[in-house]
Amino acid sequence: MERGSQNGAYDVRVMTEEQMELLRKQIAVYAVICDQLVSLHNSLSSFSSGTNSMSGGYFDPMRASSSAHKISSRHRWTPTSTQLQILESIYEEGSGTPNRRRIREIATDLSEHGQISETNVYNWFQNRRARSKRKQPQTTTTTDVAEDAAVTTEERTLCGDSGGFESYKHILFPSPDLGIEHLLSKGEISGEQNSYI
Amino acid sequence: MERGSQNGAYDVRVMTEEQMELLRKQIAVYAVICDQLVSLHNSLSSFSSGTNSMSGGYFDPMRASSSAHKISSRHRWTPTSTQLQILESIYEEGSGTPNRRRIREIATDLSEHGQISETNVYNWFQNRRARSKRKQPQTTTTTDVAEDAAVTTEERTLCGDSGGFESYKHILFPSPDLGIEHLLSKGEISGEQNSYI
DNA sequence: GGAATATGAATGAAGG
DNA sequence: CCTTCATTCATATTCC
Incomplete structure (x- = not known):
């Protein structure tokens, strides 16, 4: 520093x-x-x-x-805040599928900010993508529920x-x-x- | 799209x-x-x-x-009693691993009895299974717990x-x-x- | 009112 | 990739 x-x-x-x-x-x-x-x-x-x-x-x-x-x-690796920021940035960059080479780069880069391995990076991208993709298929047009408040279901x-x-x-x-x-x-x-x- | x-x-x-x-x-x-x-x-x-x-x-x-x-x-989703009953029934049915389709079915079905999403169903089954699994072996030996006590919560x-x-x-x-x-x-x-x- | 518990949800990792 | 598991967190509830 x-x-x-x-x-x-x-x-x-x-x-x-x-x-x-x-x-x-x-x-x-x-x-x-x-x-x-x-x-x-x-x-x-x-x-x-x-x-x-x-x-x-x-x-x-x-x-x-x-x-x-x-x-x-x-056990579990947890990205530090800095690492997370960087990862998010890279993810946002759009280079959708970081190949092995890229993974290695990223891992090396991130190791400056804390313990990390290439596997971690790989998993992170995998999970990140899957999670993004898994948006709820139920279209969030939940705007209708408001009118129907008559039901006793307290859990909106x-x-x-x-x-x-x-x-x-x-x-x-x-x-x-x-x-x-x-x-x-x-x-x-x-x-x-x-x-x- | x-x-x-x-x-x-x-x-x-x-x-x-x-x-x-x-x-x-x-x-x-x-x-x-x-x-x-x-x-x-x-x-x-x-x-x-x-x-x-x-x-x-x-x-x-x-x-x-x-x-x-x-x-x-x-807000955290909470199953209504009806929903819970149904979920339990399905779980008991033995079809242990409801795949994506099944989840969707269940969610659609349960939505008749209150707000629910597929993710909720998914999580519910996940948690249910995990908890069942953990409850079972808990009865016998408890001798091993002390092996790695070095990691207490460690003050903030x-x-x-x-x-x-x-x-x-x-x-x-x-x-x-x-x-x-x-x-x-x-x-x-x-x-x-x-x-x- | 605070600890203990139950449980919905988030997420890193493994397997296929 | 996709699914599943294990772990952990946060919250709601209950019990003392």
Whole structure:
């Protein structure tokens, strides 16, 4: 890493005051964003549930951050976040079937970011493709259910669409990096708060 | 090709289910980010000010973030009693491995008694089988369990406070569109070598 | 109210 | 490729 370790023994303090300040501002920005999102979430839940109040109300933290994920992880390989990002990128690139050569490349590349083997990469692509393909054949035109709320079935299920979010690259939300000055503009942000810290 | 392209028929709803799901995911992502930021903030304040941590007045992270974990939650399908009975019957029937066609049949059949998808049926059989298999050999010897006890849950290293701010190395500020899947899937934000700064 | 349990769902890996 | 299994996670429920 480029973060100067050549400092010698003194690695304790790695941030300057300005950096610290910057960090605080960023924290504040995220706090604002989060606040807005909470509001949004609230409106969203009340909106989506519509007739059937209970089911639409809660959402899925989906293993967001609760488990610290064991260190040893003896059996199953689990891609690190960096690896996952890279893999997703490659997958998105469209080069549908990475051949053996490509697999090897990718594995070598990813090994920079954590333990990985070619088999892992291979399996990952296999599974990824299969999962994408296995979109639910039941067309998700579930819009009709809303009117029919008379039935006592409290479970307005959402069907198992899950997993098919390979195309979420286009997101509706602004990147915090972009929104930062806008959100904080009232303050006096000096112009160099761009890159993290 | 024909996969759900006829969505256009229903335009009353501005968001499709997928978009909604996407939004939920993003909200969850921001929740995670915000949570990390709060931790970071805490470390920061306790470090720098020491005397008066709250006075800085940068913002109050408002515990919303901790609750933000709960912010989203996707509803989980639950079979109705009728559905469960039918499923059990089919399972008992001995046709142990319902293939794709069978699954589809069952799903169609069960949809008469409540919302259900093929994936639900599939998962149900998978889980049912696995659980049956595990229950059986459980009766006898339990002597072997202790062999590899080294891997307990290991406290969450997420907030390695101690020194305070140097722990920011483990906190990254992912761009939401990039970090979405790994944040949502594993939440292993800490401990990995994420390159930033 | 928190631990223990049951269970739906996600996913890496194996087999064919 | 496709299917299946094993493992793990997250949530809902229940019990103390």
